[in-house]
Amino acid sequence: MKSARAVSARSRSVAIGLRAAGAMALVLVLSSCTLFGGGSGSKDSSSPNPEIAEAAPADLRSYYTQQVAWAPCESDFECAKIKVPMDYGKPDGESIEIAALRLPSEGSNKKGSLLVNPGGPGGSGYDFVRDAGATNISEKVRSNYDIVGFDPRGVKRSAPVTCLTDQERDAARAKVYALDTDAGLAEALADNKAIAAKCAEKTGPVLGHVDTVSAAKDLDILRGVLNDSKLNYLGYSYGTFLGSTYASLFPDNVGRMVLDGAMDPSLSYEELTSGQAKAFEKAIMAYVTHCLANSGCPLSGTPEEAVGQIQDVIKAVEADPRSAKDGRTVNASTFVSGFILPFYNDDNWPLLTQALDSAIKGDVSPMLRLADFGADREPNGTYTANSTFAFGAINCLDYPMVTDTAGMRADEQQLREASPTLGYYFAYGGTNCKDWPHQSVRTPAPADYKGSADIVVIGTTGDPATPVEWATELRKQLGTAALLTWKGEGHTAYGRSNDCIGNAVDSYLVDGKTPADNTVC
Numbered sequence: 430m431k432s433a434r435a436v437s438a439r440s441r442s443v444a445i446g447l448r449a450a451g452a453m454a455l456v457l458v459l460s461s462c463t464l465f466g467g468g469s470g471s472k473d474s475s476s477p478n479p480e481i482a483e484a485a486p487a488d489l490r491s492y493y494t495q496q497v498a499w500a501p502c503e504s505d506f507e508c509a510k511i512k513v514p515m516d517y518g519k520p521d522g523e524s525i526e527i528a529a530l531r532l533p534s535e536g537s538n539k540k541g542s543l544l545v546n547p548g549g550p551g552g553s554g555y556d557f558v559r560d561a562g563a564t565n566i567s568e569k570v571r572s573n574y575d576i577v578g579f580d581p582r583g584v585k586r587s588a589p590v591t592c593l594t595d596q597e598r599d600a601a602r603a604k605v606y607a608l609d610t611d612a613g614l615a616e617a618l619a620d621n622k623a624i625a626a627k628c629a630e631k632t633g634p635v636l637g638h639v640d641t642v643s644a645a646k647d648l649d650i651l652r653g654v655l656n657d658s659k660l661n662y663l664g665y666s667y668g669t670f671l672g673s674t675y676a677s678l679f680p681d682n683v684g685r686m687v688l689d690g691a692m693d694p695s696l697s698y699e700e701l702t703s704g705q706a707k708a709f710e711k712a713i714m715a716y717v718t719h720c721l722a723n724s725g726c727p728l729s730g731t732p733e734e735a736v737g738q739i740q741d742v743i744k745a746v747e748a749d750p751r752s753a754k755d756g757r758t759v760n761a762s763t764f765v766s767g768f769i770l771p772f773y774n775d776d777n778w779p780l781l782t783q784a785l786d787s788a789i790k791g792d793v794s795p796m797l798r799l800a801d802f803g804a805d806r807e808p809n810g811t812y813t814a815n816s817t818f819a820f821g822a823i824n825c826l827d828y829p830m831v832t833d834t835a836g837m838r839a840d841e842q843q844l845r846e847a848s849p850t851l852g853y854y855f856a857y858g859g860t861n862c863k864d865w866p867h868q869s870v871r872t873p874a875p876a877d878y879k880g881s882a883d884i885v886v887i888g889t890t891g892d893p894a895t896p897v898e899w900a901t902e903l904r905k906q907l908g909t910a911a912l913l914t915w916k917g918e919g920h921t922a923y924g925r926s927n928d929c930i931g932n933a934v935d936s937y938l939v940d941g942k943t944p945a946d947n948t949v950c
Contacts, residue, residue: 528586536572543574548666551819554578565924583639622864640826659684680880690921691900698828706848712893767799832859891918
């Protein structure tokens with residue numbers, strides 16, 4: 430993984446509907462990565478709590494009562510693998526393993542474990558806790574909880590979705606499709622069908638079981654083997670969807686739950702991408718306004734004129750893909766992938782300014798570096814994660830998508846209206862799932878939480894990936910919940926915003942003090 434400061438404090442993983450006009454070229458921004466630690470050095474076997482075992486479903490009791498061995502790993506952490514059913518419809522069938530990493534609490538009054546999901550879908554909670562747990566989660570929380578990150582099923586170390594070699598991934602990202610033409614769309618569908626077949630061949634039957642409902646059931650087994658009677662949970666972005674799914678399935682097991690960068694589970698895939706397209710266009714306007722007010726900005730004129738200049742650069746690369754200094758071709762898909770990355774944290778806006786300045790002068794290499802960073806590609810050509818493929822596989826199961834040509838064409842026009850700059854690159858998500866080997870298993874619906882524990886939902890006014898309106902809607906669906914809103918730019922708030930958000934979350938997680946609903950920070 431790259432240094433946390435390679436793109437400043439790297440943003441939490443996020444679900445993006447960006448199609449990026451390339452085979453399976455969905456973008457995922459992963460967690461920050463600087464190594465630090467703190468933890469015990471001895472092996473620990475956790476014995477099951479009899480009360481938790483008794484409360485477990487009878488056909489899953491062997492999973493809840495499994496002996497889990499935590500062993501030293503990653504310098505100062507502890508790691509374990511937890512068995513879960515591959516198919517919850519057949520609990521006596523094949524099992525898979527969920528990889529987890531723990532940052533043990535050094536406090537004297539430990540409250541249990543805090544499980545963390547950084548987003549995606551496809552983000553590694555293992556990596557997040559290892560590389561960013563001590564910077565994004567306060568010392569107050571860490572002294573009261575063991576912080577546990579895990580790779581959800583299908584992600585990196587946990588029965589990973591596997592599709593292409595590194596060289597094939599480079600080739601797929603470099604391809605150019607004119608998706609608004611019949612020939613271009615047909616070519617993309619053919620390529621995606623071939624990729625889907627490779628995913629099925631290399632991943633095996635678990636590919637049909639990487640949906641979010643199954644991941645939420647895994648989460649309850651993790652809670653059980655950690656000997657926690659209630660789930661304490663911090664979820665960012667897609668992690669809020671996983672959290673609200675858990676709350677709907679296991680309302681009586683919810684402890685203290687923070688859902689930051691909220692997703693609205695009632696929205697269709699097309700509604701999600703439309704909301705993101707609008708939010709990114711809003712974020713672009715905020716960025717250019719800031720850029721124009723500072724020295725060194727390569728844009729000029731009014732904010733509207735500056736946005737037009739960005740659109741012109743993208744159109745120029747679309748018409749004539751450029752060569753980077755390493756000899757690789759940068760098409761518009763790759764360019765846009767790099768362009769959107771800094772919007773997840775406004776601390777990264779200076780990097781975007783530098784990359785735009787270089788691109789305007791003819792050098793697209795800085796934009797390619799940003800795109801590679803978001804795609805988990807190292808300078809030596811190796812890919813360090815499977816986030817792109819996990820993203821696609823999970824979404825194909827979680828969302829029934831518009832896959833007919835007329836529907837995708839209509840969706841493209843709506844997205845272009847929502848975001849004149851990026852709308853086209855959010856379109857045609859259905860091409861990824863049209864020939865996917867497994868049908869979707871979920872119909873979008875509001876969260877159905879009937880529990881008594883308070884849940885904290887957080888939204889950010891300038892969030893480009895999970896628009897603040899989604900937090901308002903999720904809060905309504907959760908009944909016993911409180912909404913925190915940060916007036917800021919970028920994706921998610923806790924760990925990168927201000928003391929108002931930080932203190933409210935810490936007081937809730939540690940002291941059980943629920944913040945006042947509709948608090949604005």
